[in-house]
Amino acid sequence: MSHVLEIKDLNVVFGGLHAMKDLNFHVDEGEIVSVIGPNGAGKTTFFNTITGLVKPTSGDVLYEGHSILGLDPNQVTALGIARTFQNVRLFANMTVVENVMVAQHCRTKQGALSALLNTKAFKQEEREIREYGEKVLGFFGSRLVGYRFDQPAFVLSYANRRRLEIARAMATKPKLLLLDEPVAGMNPKESAELTALIGRLRSEWGFTIVMIEHDMSVVRDVSDRVVVLDHGETIAQGDFDEVSNDPGVIEAYLGRPLENAEDKT
């Protein structure tokens, strides 16, 4: 059985820092996998390696059985992997709908010449891009629709910016969606709402999802499987209950009990 994404013996070394150590990881179609771990565990580096922003030192990343190592980020996205960013990075001066329209770039093909001549094919494609963009934004209920379409992204509230980040990733028509802390900074009400939406991303849109998240209630509610990273290594994986009772995980998050620490020295 082939995995949607498979990572084999991945090593990433930044100078003296071993950010990823012999990491093995896989996601199957339709799964929601959460990647958790303390700060600096290498979670975002993990995403950056998959999307081609960071070149690994050794190891391989396979997407649907083919290696995607050495591809540029835009090629990775064209293959069907989309991501959001932990520190929201929208195109702030573009409108909300333009943000999702531009994300369809690699799924569309009309060039400069047809734009200049305003051809039928161009108009048709523009209409489709806009319609699909509006459909994606409609997924978030009333929050990003109507008069919001033509507002610049910088006027949005923090929570709405996070939603627009997800919408933009959805608009690239991916198979695999990488969400980097989707609910960070949201209040409990908003994160509960978004948690429900993440579930619907799989059931309605058919995305396979890998999610980095610190909010354990979200992780518990949506993930099929939880992978815990620490210092670039997988220290545990399994369903949420298994992982949350794993002594190694507790140690990574809370530190070693005092008497053990004395033993060590």
Next chain:
Amino acid sequence: MSELMNDSSSLPAPPPWSFDPRRLGRLGGLAGLTMAFICLIGMPVKIDTVPLIERVLSRGYTSLVWVPVVFGFIVASQVVLEGMQARKRGLGDIIDGTVVGGIGGFLVGLLAWLINNYDIRDPLINWSPALYDFLSFSKGTGFAFFIWTALGLGLGAVGAGLQVLPTAYRRIATWPAIAIVSVSVLEAAFSDLLENLKLEFVADAIYAKQRGVTVKGAIILAVLAAIVAFGRDRVKTVVASANANGTVLPGAALLNNVAASTRKKISTTLGVVAIFVVPLFLGRIMHELLANVGLFILLALGLNVVVGLAGILDLGYVAFFAVGGYTTAVLTSPFAPWWTPELPWFVSLIFVMIVAALVGLIIGAPVIRMRGDYLAIVTLGFGEIIRLLFLSDWLSPYFGGAQGITNIPGVEIGVTTIKGTDPRAVFYLVMVFCIVAIYASWRLENSRLGRAWMAIREDESVAEAMGINTVNAKLAAFVTGAVLASFSGAIFAAKAGSIFPGSFKILVSVILLVVVIVGGMGRIAGVMVGAAVLIGVLGGPSQPGLLQEFGEYKLLVYGVLLVLMMLKRPEGLLPNVRRSRELHGDELTQDVWIKAQIEMDEEDNSATTEGEVAPA
């Protein structure tokens, strides 16, 4: 909206006005230093020959007296803190302005005294008796102290007074001043236009023949401007109150029936017609000026695609202007140093486009992989390399080296030929190309490619992660800009009839960049207005503008403008609508609505509203 009002009245009151001698001293000192600086670069003495208002105010004094007004205005302005009521402005602010202006004025008097008693002409060539006479009105140091302090006090109070006045009255006070200054400065253009329209009597009434506006003319202008400002304000209040009461004004129905897009179309059409009709009534000098402005508008539109849309800071843009000019020269001139066909201009234009696009690709390919500052420096280098290649002895068998290429024929259209001897025809030709450029930028901006450019401008790494091939998109922007610049170069060559490497200095790139930034990056209308105002009034790198005697200082003004724009108004004079739209009200409405929804849905009293972030 009413809720908003209640909100603001419940906010804590701001601290009352207080006397802050350190702030006043600092701003007053700055005002004095600004005036001293303007004096010592020699501007007032140099441009004092032409009056602004006949026998009342010369341009020289105008270059100084604006300073206390502006500093008075600044000192009376206040930062409104979020969550605080705005402080009511009053007498205290006027006192502040008066003090600041007075300090500034006193320092100018001090400068006059220093000039009279010490001689440091050696480093400061404008430390001259002429400046002393100018500052003291030839009436001695005591008078200089008295008059400048008095002027400073008065003008500072006026500046602060403008802050204290409500906005509507502020307009009535400032518009006449703006009207007088602009009409006086644009004398050459207006009197020319009026003369050709057979309305010399109007020109005679306003202008004193190269000596600025007459006193009578100034009064008429001031009254007219005030009436317009007042009328505009009245109409606005009447319409607003009618809207509030729900009454329909006569004529309003008619206006409302015309859709906003139609109105925009009408005004655009009128503007285009004006651009083509007005030059019919202008004289030769104005045509020359307009032709130059047109060439720069075309260049600025091209640079706008590169810098404004795609965010590639190209400091060597002049290279493509040069490539366009030289390609035209080589292909059309019988005097081209090596054998080439003597093509008609329009045929050569096809090759010009191809060559420019190729050069764009060749320069672009290595440059485009860089970002930010590095990219700017490398483009700067390539811009110089292209100019030096045209200048070099090595390539002089092809491009004529320092001698350039002469005898470039004009643009043949049917029976007539457009040449530099007929600048009006050149202007029309440029305008045709500008329309092409505007159409192209407009179509591209709202296309898949244009959105990719904007995304790259906003955040290049994220644009790449969203599936955009940034290298290709940036190259496309570079090539589009190159082709537009080469059009301008081709027309420039045909207009001048000869072409030299000296026309393509780095300064052209720099001034174009200022034009694009001042006009409003990424905004077509802004860029056009920026080019028209800056190149038309101040002049281009080697082209005189309307303020000819100002020529020496135009680079200084360009520099100051650039710095001020970047500090105070980075979005430009005519910013992109989406950047300046007022949206806060909308956000509040939506929050209220969402809050109600949440409460209805779940009866959950702990519902928290999301705090919307105000536009930065």
